[in-house]
């Protein structure tokens with residue numbers, strides 16, 4: 001059966017959260033937003049602003065769904081602080097490439113890790129397209145659940161904006 005992106009598409013940030021923590025995605029989707037208080041996010045914004053100033057570019061918003069850091073002739077470029085969440089970064093960028101492809105725009109991706117001063121190229125292939133489609137189907141199922149997924153302790157929970165929410169209100 002042909003996959004219908006219109007039915008399953010989500011914002012880039014939700015696609016990202018799916019790989020960071022499914023509970024975080026569920027909470028965010030219910031409008032429980034605490035990210036503005038997160039120092040890490042603030043730091044991220046500063047890095048972005050500095051990087052933009054250097055690269056003389058700005059965000060591109062696609063369909064109110066994807067917020068691309070930079071789009072030029074051949075590439076979309078995502079600016080990250082470090083490569084600690086490399087696999088998540090890669091999946092998010094692949095989703096962007098997939099979404100653009102469906103709009104008839106063919107690009108390659110580059111992850112730009114500012115602190116480490118390194119770039120990584122990301123290209124969409126058939127396997128990653130199928131992975132994105134199955135992920136979108138799974139996200140759809142997850143978001144329709146009545147209750148949030150159970151807490152899983154990740155090494156980065158303490159840096160998550162929902163830390164207090166998870167570990168103070170719902171310690172088992």
Ligand code: SF4
Nearest residue numbers: 021024157160163166
């Ligand atoms: S604190 Fe941990 S379990 Fe809770 S939403 Fe954040 S990453 Fe997920």
